[in-house]
Each structure stands twice: as structure tokens, then as C-alpha cells.
Amino acid sequence: MFGLDVGVISGAQQFLQKDFGVSDDTLGWIVSTMMMGAAVGAVVAGWLSSQLGRKRTLILGAVLFVAGSVLCGCAWTTEVLIVGRVVLGLAIGIASFTAPLYLAEIAPESIRGAMISLYQLMITIGILLAFLSDTAFSYSGNWRWMLGVIAIPGALFLFGVAFLPESPRWLMMKSRHAEAEQVLQKLVGNRDAVAREIGEIREQLKTPQRGWHMFLQNRNFRRSVWLGVLLQVMQQLTGMNVVMYYAPRIFQDMGYATAAQMWFTAVVGLVNVLATFIAIGLVDKLGRKPILYIGFVVMTIGLGVVGTMMHLGIHDHGQQIFTVAMLLVFIVGFAMSAGPLIWALCAEIQPLKGRDFGIGCSTFTNWVANSLVGYSFLPLLNGIGQAETFWLYAAFNAVFILFTFWLVPETKGVTLEQIERKLMAGLPLRQIGQ
Structure with a gap:
């Protein structure tokens, strides 16, 4: 949905x-x-x-x-x-x-x-x-x-x-322990596993969420919250949702008729699905930062070439196909990197007591930035031009390569507890992972 x-x-x-x-x-x-x-x-x-x-x-x-x-x-x-x-x-x-x-x-x-x-x-x-x-x-x-x-x-x-079924963790939060046990019995089946799960939930619930208080009092927690906010702004300024919301208009500007616009839009959706498997397969092998580097480089090149083709003019069918291919290269770059990995990082960098608050802030930022990007695309096209709009998003992606180097930690193979300890010890953000 x-x-x-x-x-x-x-x-x-x-x-x-x-x-x-x-x-x-x-x-x-x-x-x-x-x-x-x-x-x-x-x-x-x-x-x-x-x-x-x-x-x-x-x-x-x-x-x-x-x-x-x-x-x-x-x-x-x-x-x-x-x-x-x-x-x-x-x-x-x-x-x-x-x-x-x-x-x-x-x-x-x-x-x-x-x-x-x-x-x-x-x-x-x-x-x-x-x-x-x-x-x-x-x-x-x-x-x-x-x-x-x-x-x-x-x-x-x-x-x-x-x-x-209702979440057993929520049932435990509301002191409905018998119902939680019944749900876990259906889900897990093994009585020992059920008892172990209930014990773990009880331990988790001993750590209350104090996100707003921590945000006001703890400088190191504020750093993780602001990094989560920045990551979501980066994700939206890649330009991906511009393509998702306005793909037929973009293909129209490339010279395609209505039927072709719609079919190429469907191809965009298919490439987005298939490229997501790349992230699923590689995220725990290559790590977060290498995949982000690759993704931002690919997106910079893809949008840069699309902008250049629109600047030079798309005059024949071969140039149309090439421009579409470069837009699909951009889609692959996003779906294998910033699409899924930004969400994973936003959850991993937040300490336990402030995790709900931190993830809430980054999720809210995602939708606000998403809204601004969705609204501003057509005014940009009509104001600075087609080529210049794509060059602008290509430039954003190039800058995000530097942001990834300076600020983003590598969290592959690192426990959430280790990340939290390094964050709260005041280490630079890019060093709180490996």
C-alpha cells in the first residue's frame, strides 16, 4: 500500500x-x-x-x-x-x-x-x-x-x-503477560524459546525511552539525531523521488509519446525492484559505506549525463534510448545504496534509550524533505531549465560522497551496544562503527 x-x-x-x-x-x-x-x-x-x-x-x-x-x-x-x-x-x-x-x-x-x-x-x-x-x-x-x-x-x-496477532512486546508493556505468552506460543511453538523471549522482553522494558530528555541534556545523542536527519535529507536530495513522481513528464521531455512514457515509467519501477536485491545481497558483505560510495558515484554520473543530453538536445531515437538508459543507471545507483541503507543506518546509530525519538526525528525529516522535493521539481524545471535541474541533483550526489566520507560510520558487523558506547564516549561520528 x-x-x-x-x-x-x-x-x-x-x-x-x-x-x-x-x-x-x-x-x-x-x-x-x-x-x-x-x-x-x-x-x-x-x-x-x-x-x-x-x-x-x-x-x-x-x-x-x-x-x-x-x-x-x-x-x-x-x-x-x-x-x-x-x-x-x-x-x-x-x-x-x-x-x-x-x-x-x-x-x-x-x-x-x-x-x-x-x-x-x-x-x-x-x-x-x-x-x-x-x-x-x-x-x-x-x-x-x-x-x-x-x-x-x-x-x-x-x-x-x-x-x-498483537505484538507480544506491546502486550508485555501493558502488563498483559498471559496474552503475550499465548501469542509467542503460536509464533515460536517451543516453550523454552517462549520463556527466553519473554525474559528478553522484560529486560528490554527495564530501559525506558527518554529521547526528548536525552536530546536536551546529551550532546553526543544530539549528534546521532542530527546525523539521522542529515541522512534522510541526503536520501531525498538524490532526486530519486522526483523520478518516481514525475517519470512520465521526464520521458515526455525526452520526446516520447504518452504510451511510451507510461511503459518506460513501468520499466523504472521494475529496475527499482531488481536493484534492491543488490543491496540485500551485498550490505552485510561489502558494508554500508562502500555501497553508498558506489551508489552516489553512479547517481552523479547518471543524472549528469541525462542533464548533458537534455542540454545538447535529443534529436534521434538512439539518443533517446541512451538518455533513458542513463536514467535507469541512476535508478540502479539509488536502489542498491541510499534507498535501503539510509533507513538501516538511521536505526543503527541511535542509542537504546533514545532510539524511538531518534528514528521518529529522521522519519519525520524524510517526509518533510520528500514533500519539498516533490513540490519544487516543476518550478525548477520551468525556472532554471531541464538540463540545469538534473545537473543540480547530480551535484548534490557528488557532495554526498564527501558527506559519507566525513560523517557516516561503517556499521557492518558491529553490535548496537558497541556503536552506542563509542557515540557516548564522544568519538567522531565516522568512527563510532568499525
Whole structure:
């Protein structure tokens, strides 16, 4: 659902823009307001998941997914469409906080890492499915079905979540120990393993979250929070979500007709999915920093060449294909590096007592930066030009190579406790890992 709602707007833009007669500025608002809603959703999700429980919070997110999709599909004015996008944003913000938290608490230790990696993969698959759905509806130009059909998987999500068990960790937090034991018995099956898990949860709960107090009092914790914020800003300024939200417009500027724009957009989604497997396969072998270096270099080259081709002019089919290929090179660079690894690093660098606060700050930053990038792309295109806009994002990626060297620690093979000790001892950020 997260991926579907992020991806679906790209194919609908040109058709709803024609129907409503909206300007590029208004279109930017339609695109970006969902991310504003997601920022709010991410902020309130921590309180909701603590008070209502992980399962009920996911049910609320599913209800909002369905309601927002129906509202967008039935929108009779741009204002109603924007409200529907905000509702979808709230759903995404709630899901983006609660789903990984629930997975981490419900999955057996032996498959916990794979489950969270699969969550990231499913986002990219959702984006691909949205692009394919948009392509199918583009032949009729029916943007209402493009946006409204997402209510069907939303209803399936709501139905599925209703049968999930509650998080045993949350049940223990609420002193519902017998229910927690019953859930763990279903999940694990082995009585000894259940007893061990309950003991570990009890030990964890002895460490209360004191994030805001730590942020005010502890300089070293503030460093990890600000690094998490910076990492999320870096991820958004790579330009990836610009391509996700405006791919058909970009292909239009390369000289492609509507049908080709939509199919190439679907190819972007497919490459995004496949390249994510590179990160999953290499992150624990090469390490975080080498993969980030490779990714930022690849993204700099990809966007730099795309900008240069647009500056020189794309005059024949061979030049069109080459420009598309370089855009796909950029997609590979992001999906194998900054896409999944930034999220992993933001969780790894935060000390235990402030982890919820630190991750909450970085998640909120992600959505605010996402919204600003989504809104500013069309004004940049119309203001400084196509080539210059792509060169700007290429320059950001080049600068991020230096930021990675100066500030980012290598956390491969290092326990969270070791990272915390080095952080709190005042070591430079890039030295708190290996």
C-alpha cells in the first residue's frame, strides 16, 4: 500500500491536469501534500502504536488507505483531491512507522533481518504495480480509476490485518503477560524459546525511552539525531523521488509519446525492484559505506549525463534510448545504496534509550524533505531549465560522497551496544562503527 500510493500519482498527472486545467504549481501541491500528511502520520504513529497497540494502529492505517483512495478517485475538485492525498499521506506515515516496528517485534530472531528487508522490497514492488496499473488505464485516460482502484488492495490489507496477532512486546508493556505468552506460543511453538523471549522482553522494558530528555541534556545523542536527519535529507536530495513522481513528464521531455512514457515509467519501477536485491545481497558483505560510495558515484554520473543530453538536445531515437538508459543507471545507483541503507543506518546509530525519538526525528525529516522535493521539481524545471535541474541533483550526489566520507560510520558487523558506547564516549561520528 505504501508503494502503490507513492507510485500511482505519476501516471495520473497529465490526465487530471487536463481535466481540471491546473497549473504546474497546483500539480506540485497535489503531489506533495501526500508527503505532508505522511510527516504528520509518522509523528502521531508513535503515540497511536503505544496507546492502541500495533495491530489496531495498522487497522487504522488500512481504513485511511481505503478512504483516501476512494476520495481521490471520486474527487470533483482539486481541493477534494488534495484532501484525499492528505488522508493517504496520514495512512502512509502511520504504516511507515508501525509496520517495521511490528515486524521487528513479531518476527523470530532467525528471520527478523529478512522480514524487514522484505518490507523495503515490497515498497518497490508496490511502486512497480502502481506504474503498471497506470499504464493499463492510460489508454482510456481514466485517472479516476488509476487513483481509486488502490482502494481494492487497501480493503485486502484491512481484511488481512484483522487476523494478525498483537505484538507480544506491546502486550508485555501493558502488563498483559498471559496474552503475550499465548501469542509467542503460536509464533515460536517451543516453550523454552517462549520463556527466553519473554525474559528478553522484560529486560528490554527495564530501559525506558527518554529521547526528548536525552536530546536536551546529551550532546553526543544530539549528534546521532542530527546525523539521522542529515541522512534522510541526503536520501531525498538524490532526486530519486522526483523520478518516481514525475517519470512520465521526464520521458515526455525526452520526446516520447504518452504510451511510451507510461511503459518506460513501468520499466523504472521494475529496475527499482531488481536493484534492491543488490543491496540485500551485498550490505552485510561489502558494508554500508562502500555501497553508498558506489551508489552516489553512479547517481552523479547518471543524472549528469541525462542533464548533458537534455542540454545538447535529443534529436534521434538512439539518443533517446541512451538518455533513458542513463536514467535507469541512476535508478540502479539509488536502489542498491541510499534507498535501503539510509533507513538501516538511521536505526543503527541511535542509542537504546533514545532510539524511538531518534528514528521518529529522521522519519519525520524524510517526509518533510520528500514533500519539498516533490513540490519544487516543476518550478525548477520551468525556472532554471531541464538540463540545469538534473545537473543540480547530480551535484548534490557528488557532495554526498564527501558527506559519507566525513560523517557516516561503517556499521557492518558491529553490535548496537558497541556503536552506542563509542557515540557516548564522544568519538567522531565516522568512527563510532568499525
